[in-house]
Amino acid sequence: METSDGFICQPGFELVSGECVDVDECLTSPCLHGGTCVNERGGYTCRCATGQYGGECQYSAPVPTPLTPHTSSPTAVLLSAGFGVLLCLVLGVKGGLVPPRVKLLGPKPPRLDHSRIVGGDVTTQGQFPSMVSLQHRGMFGSTHVCGGTILNANHILTAAQCVKGYSSGSFDVVAGEQNLNHVSGFEQTLRSEHIEMHDYSTTTGANDIAIVRTSTSFVFEAGVVEPVALPADYQEPAPGVMCTAVGWGYTDINGDYSEDLRFVEVPYIDDAKCMEIHGPDSIMLDMICAGYTGGRGTCYGDAGGPLFCEGVQQGIISWGEECDATPFVSTQVSHYLDWIRLFIDS
Structure with a gap:
């Protein structure tokens, strides 16, 4: 306002x-x-x-x-x-929990699942240096709940579903992470200090975007910890281009988190085709689709992570149906650049 x-x-x-x-x-x-x-x-x-x-x-x-x-x-x-602060309960993290659903007007309501990487490959250390693990801090340690990307020295980009309902200081942000259970020495762990969440709708999944400010700053090192490359304002991927989704999420719908960071190559799908798949009322103007029908895609635990197309982050992984059963939907980053600049520059 x-x-x-x-x-x-x-x-x-x-x-x-x-x-x-x-x-x-x-x-x-x-x-x-x-x-x-x-x-x-x-x-x-x-x-x-x-x-x-x-x-x-x-x-x-x-x-x-x-x-x-x-x-x-x-x-x-x-x-x-x-105590009402269940670890790993953020929308999209399955871990045996009942996954939430978005109530849509269309006939095929998608689930806001913490998406995972299905049918992908393990990354090498530093392959995606802007990637972070967003971890909820509890009494006995921190637990991975979502992905995210580094905007600058003390701001990260993630999905609103990952932070909604949580206090600003309840997260650890881990950069330089490759394996969640192995310390490589490249990790940098910063504490969250403030959260800016867009006008996120749990009904439609619209505006699933948030910025987390950390209490201290990342130390950038080429090929280890770097800021993400963002698209131009309202930039659209080229038709048929292959994109890359990245995350620590499940590797199949009945599985569990991947210890290793994984990535999967998936085709960009235009809005018209995505509406045919998910229903005309499901896809908002600020959403972007990518993926296949079965076999390769995202799943529980990948929400908040990036969808890279042509070298820039075009999407923030948001929701899908039964993980890789259909192409997944992301928040379209190029439509929110003014909002991002407003908060990282303030």
Whole structure:
């Protein structure tokens, strides 16, 4: 929202008498199933009742123990669930949890699954130096929940579904990571300090984009830790171009996280074809599609990671149906460059 003097209010604030004032999102009772809403500056956190989880306490299911890299004990998952901060529950992380669904008007509602790499290959150290692992910090360590990419020395780009409902300082951001369970010496781990989330819709999956600011700065080293290359404003991939999705997600729908960072080559699919596959009401203007029908694609744990086309990050991996069953959908980065610049330059 823009004031009369041209100042833009950040998400979570509204214009009142010429000033940007924090919105109390708790007034709309966003927390479901008896969850308690705690208003925060620019956002809110839901404290879920026992047996509920999700950013808005929207899911109810027994919570089996998922693989928890960098966690000293699997008990951490169950204990933290009791405190309403379940590790690895971000939309898209499966780990045995019931995957969330987007409620769409179309006949084929996609799932906002933390996508994984299916049918891909293991990367080499430094092959994707802008890649980071976004890890939720719990009582017994940090657990990978999503991917992301480095924008500059202290900002990363990821999906809004990965951070929605969490406090700004609850994540570790690990750059230079290749294997989640092996320390190579190239890793740089920074703590999150602030989160800027776009006007993300859990109903349609629109605006699935967020920026995480870290409390300290990355030390850039060529071929190890580098900022990502972004597209030009509203740049579209060339028809039929091959793109690359990158992540630590599942390698098949009944599997588990990949310890190694993986990548898969998939074709860019134009909006018209993507609408034929997912339904005309499912694909928004700010989404981009890539992938095959079965065999190669993304899955649980890949959300927030990059889709590279022609050397630049065209997409932020967002959602898909049954992992690699259909082409997956990403947030189209070229449509958000002004918003990205606004927050990394402020």
